[in-house]
Amino acid sequence: MNEAKISKRDLNRIVLDYLILEGYQSAAESFAEEAAHDLPTNAAQQVENANIESRVQIREAVERGDIQTAIEMCNDLDPEILETHPALHFHLLTQSLIELIREGRTAEALTFARAHLAPRAERNEEFLKELESVMCLLVYGATPTGAKGKEQTGNSKKSVEINAPQSLLDLLSMQHRSLTASELNDALLSSMSLGGPRREPRLAGLMRLCFWGERVLDSHGIDFPRLTIPKGEGAGLDSSQSEAAKESK
Amino acid sequence: MPPAVPIPSNSSTSRLEHMLASFEEASRQRFGGRRDSGHGPTLPGITTASTTPPVHSFAQSVSSSFRPRVIRGPTTPTDGQPSSVGTRPSISPTRLRAGSHLSNRPQASVSALPNAVRAGLPTFTPPAYLANALMANLFHGGPPPPQAIVPNSRVAPDPQQIISDSEDSSHGHSGLSSRRRYRMQIPRNFTSWPTALPIPTQWSETDKHNHLIVSSNGKEVTFSGHSGTSETGSAAAIRAECSIPAACGVYYYEVKILDRGYRGQISVGFATKELHVSKLPGWEAGSWGYHGDDGLAFGGQPRPGSEFGPHFSTDDVIGCGINFLDHNAFFTKNGTLIGSVFSDIPDRDVYPAIGLRSSNEHIRANFGDSPFLFDIDAHVSRIKLKAWKDVQSHTTILSRSQPQASHYDISSVDVSKREHSDDGLARAARDQQEGLRGAMADLVMDYLVFQGYAKTAREFRSQLLDRVSKKPETPAKTDPAMDVDELPLSIAVRLRLDSMEHRTRAVNAVRNGDIDLALSIMQSHFPASLTHDEGLLRFKLQCQQFVELSLEAQEVKRRSDKEHEPPEVDAAKSGSVPTDGAFAMDLDDDEHVVPSSPASRGYVVWANGNSGSSVAKGKGRPNARRRSSASRTGGRSQSRNRGESGSLLSPISPSAMEEDKIQVIRYVERVVEYGMQFRKEWESDTRPFVKEQLRRTFGLVAYDNPRTDQRSKDLVSEEARLQLADEANRVILLSTVNEPMPLIERMYRHSNTTMQALGAIEVGAGAFMDVSRILEDFV
Known part of the structure; x- marks a missing residue:
């Protein structure tokens, strides 16, 4: 068997790549400093160029529902990003609309849709469909008294409860915000020169490869020793998802 | 051993020269003569090149402990008792599942057998396109393996035996032995790893x-x-x-x-x-x-x-x-x-x-004997790239662990290929569904702690906790009042966090060449690391200490030579009294005494520090002290010169020169003394690696310029220190928490092993999954 060897330098690069892409600004900075002699010389430069902090803030803005701020920050960071990613721009605006509907600001929502979304949707079939389903939310209407609605929108300020089919309620979910945030983050990452269009850290790629291999072996009836990862503090990052996944089953 | 020369009470250049010469001569005879010129580089960190044969292929190492075996069908009684081969409880022994379709395979084709490589094969170089495959090195043209060799033994080798075998044969490098131990866990009841894969010719x-x-x-x-x-x-x-x-x-x-x-x-x-x-x-x-x-x-x-x-x-x-x-x-x-x-x-x-x-x-x-008409290489490259992309974009990692579980329960599924993996939302949906982030964060945490990047680990941890607590959907179960620092830490991480600071200090000390400091930290905080693998790490550190001392001595000598050249050198060589202008300088008593006193004081401090213990334990950096005293001296005499005569007099007084000579002698003394002790301690060690390394290390004093000499360059390089530092880190972790490598590295190796295991059971899916590809395109 050929043994795979990986140098400390390469391991460090994988870790730095993770810290940058996942947005751990201060950790990335101190890593570039602390591991300097086992990293490429441009490591610190890379950290600086990655605009980690702004990306994190933009992401957080979207996840809070503050789309307007996110769009402004995006334009500060990279004035062309929204122009070159029309779908992304549309999704951000749609998310804006969803936030208005969530807060029960129906009139504003209508104005907003007419001013910003309708013109874009006219030119694009996909966009039109997406816009339509968001507008459907309005049809079900804001029923502030509908106490029986299951959807709890968590931390929203003045959320209204809407009785609508699940597919529409998904639009109001926090997940949908996260989707939009991820899409935006991906676009920002791709626009940076981090070695080709990058969407996820190399570490994720390694995990995919690793667990793909285990699965294929498994499917051939080989009970192979598994690689296990002890749970630590990171588990908090996806606890909600795994629960969501369980529920959806 | 060269006789220990008593420290001369009076400086004498001739004695110094004599001593240096005799010592160098002695070591040349002792060590240099025996060395043949063909020695490969033997860095302290990655030794074994010439002593313990490195195990390049798993097949080699396995073939000594495993008989070639054939995957058996369910009818064969399997010795499926769980065997906790490894120290990681999570890695379970492999077992062939009953009903596996492998059982239907003709036995001969399960794997190529070692004797398939025979002398006298027609020479056939596998065509270039095959080099894309992970196991390409096993391909050879030739007749098929002999049909159906049935193993005599139906009992799998005792895993304990395998481990001890591997450890016995891996003296000289603890890292190697732990790596090997990891690999040894894999093939139990699996199959023999093929040693050769015949391809049709x-x-x-x-x-x-x-x-x-x-x-x-x-x-x-x-x-x-x-x-x-x-x-x-x-x-x-x-x-x-x-x-x-x-x-x-x-x-x-x-x-x-x-x-x-x-x-x-x-x-x-x-x-x-x-x-x-x-x-x-x-x-x-x-x-x-x-x-x-x-x-x-x-x-x-x-x-x-x-x-x-x-x-x-x-x-x-x-x-x-x-x-x-x-x-x-x-x-x-x-x-x-x-x-x-x-x-x-x-x-x-x-x-x-x-x-x-x-x-x-x-x-x-x-x-494949002659070139193909079709550009098969390009075709294979395309297939390879596509396969990689498919795995990357269609594999979804799921994590469904119970909140209380100590490990992530990770599995992967294929997302439907119909979904556009380039569609941002679909991809984001996948991200949402995935349990990737938590595991990644913990992998990185593990790595930072493992390598002792203490500051980064703290930063990362606080950012991580920040993020976890900010998570909009964090279940209400989490008590908001709970201090973030109280969040559960995996035991392994906690253990390593506790000792991380000490470990980092020790490792940095090695990196800076301060072996004494490293040894004393390890003695007080990680004593097990010094006895691990029969004290191998301690041995290596002591070797390094000898190297550092020799370099220091050489450095001092060189500087002393340089300062007094050219006439001074001649004078020193001949041992006669210097007759240049410096001597004609109008010196008063003060000047005779003052320049030498700070330096000798420095030495006394240093020597006192060592009294009662071996020279090796000396903490002093006489180098630095000497330098500062010398500059002070120089400055003073210069100013005096200027004040008194402003003549062409050399700023260096003969007494300063003498003092330098004493310094040199003392440094050499120290090397000799340390060397004696060091040798005494280890000469009875029979491990080939130790013997060889001892010889090489002592050989160092024989070379005029060890930094450039081919024979010693690798011993004295900065790289050697770094590697030793890494090894110290590894051994400390191995001996305290039994963790030979960071999880990310383990995962990297595991992926590679998995892919080759697929090849070993004759599944083509992993043939091109070269894990090193994840490193490509790094900027």
Whole structure:
């Protein structure tokens, strides 16, 4: 068997790549400093160029529902990003609309849709469909008294409860915000020169490869020793998802 | 051992020179003479090159402890008792599941057997495109392995035995032994790792219809019978002499039609042993063929064939390829790809096969002996890239662990290929569903702690906790009042966090060459690390200490030589009293005394620090002290010079020179003394590595300039320190929390092993999954 060897330098690069892409600004900075002699010389430069902090803030803005701020920050960071990613721009605006509907600001929502979304949707079939389903939310209407609605929108300020089919309620979910945030983050990452269009850290790629291999072996009836990862503090990052996944089953 | 020279009470240049010379001479005789020039580099960190043979291939190491075995079917009594081979409880022993279809495999094909590599094989270099496969180094052309060698022993080797074997044979490098131990966990009840994978190089002389004649070189086949008349009767097929290992990923050969014969009913393709030799490949189950007379492709049924490509005839070159990743075949004609066809070609027991049917049909196969017409390399590269992308974009990692579980329960599923992986939302949906982030964060945390990046680890942890607590959907169960620092930490991480600061200090000390400090930290915080593997790390650190001391001594000597050149050097050499201008300087008593006193004080401090213990324990950096005192001295005499005469006098007084000489002597003394102690302690050690390293290290003093000398460069390089520092880190972790490598590294190796295990069980899916690709395109 050929043994795979990986140098400390390469391991460090994988870790730095993770810290940058996942947005751990201060950790990335101190890593570039602390591991300097086992990293490429441009490591610190890379950290600086990655605009980690702004990306994190933009992401957080979207996840809070503050789309307007996110769009402004995006334009500060990279004035062309929204122009070159029309779908992304549309999704951000749609998310804006969803936030208005969530807060029960129906009139504003209508104005907003007419001013910003309708013109874009006219030119694009996909966009039109997406816009339509968001507008459907309005049809079900804001029923502030509908106490029986299951959807709890968590931390929203003045959320209204809407009785609508699940597919529409998904639009109001926090997940949908996260989707939009991820899409935006991906676009920002791709626009940076981090070695080709990058969407996820190399570490994720390694995990995919690793667990793909285990699965294929498994499917051939080989009970192979598994690689296990002890749970630590990171588990908090996806606890909600795994629960969501369980529920959806 | 050179005799210890008593420290001279009065400086004497001649004695100094004599001592230096005799010491160097002695060490040259002692160490230099024995060394042959052909020594490879033996860095302290990655030794074993010349002493313990490094294990390059798993097969080698396994073959000593494992008999070649064959995967057994469910009927074979399996010794499936759980055996906790490793120290990581999570890694369970492998067991072949009952009902595995592996059981149906003919035994001979399970793996190539070690004796498949025989002397006197016709020289055949596997074609270049095969180098894309992970296991390419095992491919060799040649006859098939002997049929069905049944192992004598039905009992798997005792894993404990294996471990101790591996440890016994890996003296000299603890990192190696731990790596090996990890690998040793894998093949239990698995199979032997193949040591060689034969690839077809010629047609079989026996596995054919008797109407076919094979040329003496095994490449050409002629139909010698009468042309068949009925639609399916009287064909003649032939298979290559061995089947194609799926570990190729893609296999390809070309057939040149030398003569289309009477009717040109030629089929080229592949077949298992199922195909009867009286049928054309494609007509029967277990065979796949492209037919020249009608351009149809047949995938196991006499009819109907499917429209596939052009007809082919005399002088055409047809290429036949298998893609074991997609289980399809592809064909080329005269160097141009026709396309892919079929979807059910199995991973195992597939042979190149052709069939002829009318008189005078005559073909010649090229199994890679000569260049192919088709650019197979580019084709394989494309397949390889696509396979990689497929895995990356269609594998979804799920994590469904219970909140209380101590490990992530990770599995992967394929997302439907219909979903556009480039669609931002679909991808984001996948991200949402995935349990990737938590595990990644913990992998990174583990790494930072492992390598002792303390500051980064703290930063990362606080950012991480920040993020976890900010998570909008964090279940309400989490008590908001709970201090973030109280969040559960995995035990392993906590253990390592506790000792991280000490560990980092020790490792940095090694990195800076301050071995004493490193040893004392390790003594007080990680005593186990110094006795681990019979004190190997301690030995290496002491070697390094000797190196540092020697370098220091050499440095001091060189500087002393330099400061007094050119006339001073001559003077020193001859041992006579210097007669240059410096001596004519009007010196008062003060000046005689003052320059030497700070330096000697420095030495006394340093020597006191050592009293009662070995010289090695000396913490002083006399170097630095000496330098500062010397500069002070120089400054003073300069100012005095200026004040008094402003003449051409040299700023260096003879007494300063003397003082330097004393310094040099003392440094050399120290090296000698340390060396004696050091040697005494280790000379009874029988490990070849220790002996060799001892010799090499002492040889150091024999070289004029160890930093540039080929024989010693690697011992004294900065790199050697760094590697030793890494090793110290590893051994400390290994001896305290039994963790030989960071999880990310383990995962990297594990991925590679997994892919090769796929090859070993003859599954082609992982053939091109070269884990190092994840490192590509780094900027």
